[in-house]
Amino acid sequence: MTGGFKVVVPARYASTRLPGKPLLTIAGKPMIAHVCERALQAGADEVVVATDDQRIADAVAELGITAVMTDPAHQSGTERITEAARLLLWGDDVIVVNLQGDEPLIPAHYISEAAALLVGQSAAGMATLAAVIEEPAEIFNPNAVKVVINNNNDALYFSRAPVPWDRNGFNRPEGGQPSGKIAYLRHIGLYAYTVAFLNRYCAWAPSPLEQVEALEQLRVLWHGEVIKVKIVDKTPEAGVDTAEDLRRVDAVLSASATPAG
DSSP: OOSOOEEEEEEOSOOSSSTTGGGSEETTEEHHHHHHHHHHHTTOSEEEEEESOHHHHHHHHTTTOEEEEOOTTOSSHHHHHHHHHHHTTOOTTOEEEEOOTTOTTOOHHHHHHHHHTTTTOOSOSEEEEEEEOOSHHHHTOTTSOEEEEOTTSBEEEEESSOSSOOHHHHTOTTOOOOOSSSOOEEEEEEEEEEHHHHHHHHHSOOOHHHHHHTOTTHHHHHTTOOEEEEEESSOOOOOOSSHHHHHHHHHHHHHHHSOOO
């Protein structure tokens, strides 16, 4: 891409399901190390871990990655990233990618592609990714967030509901199936922002839409700002939320690290 970007990995030690999650070992390394490696592979100018725990800061320092200590009271990764950008004195035009600390399988090129959406334009201060949903059942899964875009690839709405509602397809007596008139898009939770946008976002109160859907990106649309969306090839493999996820991701990364015999 033309123009540089930075990656901030928000990482908390506390986790209800997996305490100390960023430091859990996957394929011989802490999970946070794998995530930072993805960011470096994406070509980021700088990779920073924003954390509230000294144990995480010490671990990433051993990897040669900058750690910034942030307020433990933050309610979201976005708030933590905004504080990190302020502490590091990044300018308003700097592009920052929010890479979740529990996503070690995210394709590196997705990171750079999200950042590239903000280069050379001023219409949007935020960008994200989506992929076409292949399985109809996923459309009705509330854990799969859907995004609707316009013909300029700007987000119109994000929802856990099956949007847009396919009246002709879903109302058929034989059961709800999409008619094929439109592709359903699953949102991928990878975000890029400008620092100026981050400062605006954190000054806004939570919106009714985001509180109902439990989707913080709806705050942006509520305030009339633009979110650019790029459609990529596929939804990446899920990150780590549970012990079962940890075993699955460990198997994937261990296999990829094993030389062919």
